[in-house]
Amino acid sequence: MTSRGSGTSFSRKNYRLSTEPEKSKVAGIVNGKLLNDYLHRIFSSAEGIQPTAAYRKHLSFQNLQEHIERLLAENGGSEDGQDQVVEGRLGPSTVVLDHTSGFEGLLLVDDDLLVVIGHSNFGSIRATTCVYKGKWIYEVLISSQGLMQIGWCTLNCRFNQEEGVGDTPDSYAYDGNRVRKWNVTTTNYGKSWAAGDIVSCLIDVDEGNISFCLNGVSLGTAFDNISRGSGMAYFPAISLSFKESVAFNFGSHPLRYPLTVILAKLRKDCFKEMSASLLEGYRPLQDKPAADLLKAHKLLGYLKNVINIGIDVSEGKLVERDSSTWQLQGEPTVLITLAHIFNNFAPLMCKVYLVEDVLMNFLLSILEGGGAVEAHPLIQQLLDLMWLLMEDYEVHECLKQLLMSLLRAYRFSPIIHYLRLTIAILKHEKSRKYLLHNVLEVCLLTLANVPLGYQVNLTSFFLMQALHRRCPLTVSFLKNLTVLCPPEYMVCFLHRLISALRLYWDEYKVKNPSALNSEDAYVPPQLFYNGKVDYFDLQRLGGLLSHLKKTLKDDLASKANILIDPAEIQAVTMDDLDEDEESALSTAQVSLAMLHEMGQSLTQRPAAALAIGGALARPSWLSSPTLGRANRFLSTAAVSLMTPRRSPGALEKVKVRTLNMEQRTEEDIEGSHGNEGLLLGKPAEEPDQAITENSLLEILDGIVMMYNLSVHQQLGKITICALIYLGKLAFLMFVFQMVGVSDDVNEYALALKDTEEKISRCPKRRRDIYEELLKSQKVFSEKLNHLSRRLAWINVTIYSKEKMQDIYWLLRVCIRTIEHGDRIGSLFAFMPEFYLSVAMNTYSALKNYFSPVNSMEELPGYEETLTRLAAILAKHFADSRIVGTDIRDSLMQALASYVCYPHSLRAVERIPDDQRITMMRNLLAPYEQRPWAQTNWILVRLWRGCGFGYRYTRLPHLLKTKPEDANLPSLQRDLSVASFQKPCPSTLLQRHMADLLRSDCEMAPSFLNSVLNQLNWAFSEFIGMIQEIQQAAERLERNFVDSRQLKVCATCFDLSVSLLRVLEMTVTLAPEIFLDWSRPSSELLLRRLAQLLNQVLNRVTAERNLFDRVVSLRLPGLESVDHYPILVAVTGILVRLLVDTDFQGVRVEPGR
8 A cells, every 4th residue: 555544545566446536436336325324334433333324424435544543543542662651660661681781691582582592501681671669460481391480680680600580689580390489598389380381470569579370370479578669670580591491471462361361260269379359450561552452453343344244236225244255246345445444454463462362363253153164265355355455564474473373372272263263374375375485484383283183184285285386395494393393293293294295196196197106106316416406415425416516417418418507517615615725715705795685685675664563574585494504505506407498309408507496486396398397307217107296206305304304313202201101011111221211200200209208207296397298299290290191192193003104104215216216327326315314214213113012014015125125225335326424334334233133134135146145245345444343243243143152142241231322323222222132143144255255265365354454453452441441440549430431442342252253254154264275365364363362362361360350340331341252252263263174184284
């Protein structure tokens, strides 16, 4: 609207209506008398009394604006938004946290200065406004349930990293974590709080009382007779420890628990310490916008009148209409009337208080009648009007505040109407698209909190219809979502996303029978190199993207008909940036300059934006989850493709150039006019069969990325917590020892047990002690009960059979994707590393996190899936196309875990012969310059159960010790747990190893020399470390040996034993390598082996030697260091040498 208040003409974007009398007939406006009656019915007085026709002023569109302004001015009071002097309060009328001078310690404060996160030991902060007279209230949302002290303080209070609110005179605080109140000293008070609770802080300065409420329930008077008098004024204040967070509401939006709610609860309970009358008269620190609130309610009433009153032009009269069926059908009179209403209503809808108190409640009232969302088209009509008659920035701010208000309301009162209204808003196409681009995280947080019955509705109508078209699941967004969501919410959100994706995938299959169904879904390999999807700084299998584009440009041209723009090849990426190279520095400077220009252009906003809080709105590009990496994006943007107008021929190459993500269109994703969109650059190895809608492929890629970035880690954390609580069964208690025990849960459980014992021993005459113990018992019980309810929900929603099938489906998707990528040769290097990581981690989750609730063996195609995964691990752990050290180590650890269990070991044995032989050849390659410890572990696992004294599930000397692997990553934890599995050697793979060593005359000496070298190093390091440990133990002064040194010492011992076991396996399977002296290397190998065995025996078996003394110390961390494991390994080698020497008739000459 270009002219507010002129009353004659309205223009809104491309919509223009003139109200001049000579054009009224052409425009279709009703006659003057009927129009006058209609406008008087719509814009009635505040009392709702209509004056008679003889006394009321004639209304038309020429004087309507003046009439509306007069109605709005009635009982309007003073204008809101001005700093008003209120008795008893000092400071600005808009109350926020004082981030300039009123804080102590390191704190993170949100942009609106209402949310604070502790970032130091015990930080403190106060508000900008204080009170010295009267009754006042504010609310605090507890975002985390840790150590915090909330209350009031004076300006003279001085806090530090150890003392906060309540620890100094004239400061008063409530601590729901420890259930105490603080004012220098501390006593028990109140109830325990939890994340999501609302604490109301009340102060009556006149009476000198401070009290608190938790979720609308009064906790009673906490402090009375507080300091008052001249110069005494109290600020809202908080002290909180590291990583704790809260959100304040001083009155900027309606109180969650206003006094009317608290009073109603109090009057029901006659036993409360504080009577209801004492709570009357409290007001928020920040006044509600009373004048604007009155105007908004009046304008909403006018809008309701338009909906309920219609014009019967043929009869020339006004008629009542059903609001549920109202539609705007191009009636100029009604449209111009609405334009006048929105001319005044739109600026008010940019204020959060009015949106929540007026607009949200009105929209909720439309849905109160029940029924499907589709049965209430009025909401869609109202959203259409907002986009038509409000400025874009007004609609944007209104929708943002509306959705955030719905999120807040549902979080604290899970009423289903909040979800139904959310669905109705997200069904509106234009509103949904805006929310996707600008308020995406808020929308997804709303989704993360919905009950299971609404998952398909919300996810389908919101994510799947719009998200995959223009807003991919980006790396930074997923990381932000992980921080904002509790862990179990992230897991639930993944499952809902998978359900919606499969629903749409199968619907596409029905419409296109040639496409794949969701059971056979995979991500085609061209997505990884055609530049349509940007993975930011996520590592590729072949290394940096810039390196791959340079080294594989010829392969891209020959296999995928893609030519990299020469400028793209020559560009220096941020990953290649060298501080000593001037060219790289100049490139970075150019990128920053481009970023600065972008920022200047994007921050230019309409002058009317000042209507929002009197300040410019934050530039939309700064709120994007992708553009937080803007300067990196400019220099390392993914290769994107020019849209061709016709299909390229068989030999035609497509030239590519750099585009940023915001320039992508739907055509870049879905393709058109011969452009294949996301599937551009299909290699010859890929089948011609359609997969699915291109946009669904990008969502599938985002799901895999999401699991890698957050879900697997969170799933593991939830599992550990669940097992800890539900671990009353002996089996689960054993698993706890494997996966670790939560310190907090242990602390509360032990404290509860200790308290109950004290209660049983407490003398009856000490009633005071007995009551204090009962209070402590109640606190500990509430903590554990809260955990039990949460874990019961987790067990039902996260570890159900359906959720297990989702993870299994994701595993199969990754396997198929890796198999298709492997077929394209060198271009396989473009695949992101996380596909291999997710394949390994989903298998680990299925094996460790869901069992014993559900069995993996019951899943369809279980044996085939294990075999295919085994083939991937066997092939790619030594794949030259994979250069990342971390991913290669992970593959090696996964293969080591795979051969530990009978069912997965049998899967390795089922892969084709050539793949098994290649795997064993790679395992027998020289140990130098590669992760030999994991390789050696795999060979040991293949041998365990066949060696001398090596058939135990757990070695005898370790039977009395407990495993301590609580903090190990999942793959390493698999190896630790596997140490206690029943031995399951593979004779088939042993036979392959023997054949290779016998047939390849160069492999055997090379492999064995490397094993002997590593054994010499490991045992020498071990001896050196136990010497240091012995010296420390013999000193007179008390010394403590570093636990890390003990761990390294035990590791070197374990490596020495495992290397000896590999030598035993080699001697047993192929003794001729040492004993057939027709081989040129046999004598040298036997001599080296004998020297090392002699060295080991000398160090270990000598009487009262160093090894013996260290073992006798029984130091924690050295439980595995004992005579048994190393001596039986040496004995096994010697026995086999003697047996095979005698069996083969070899005479050893004296002196040899």
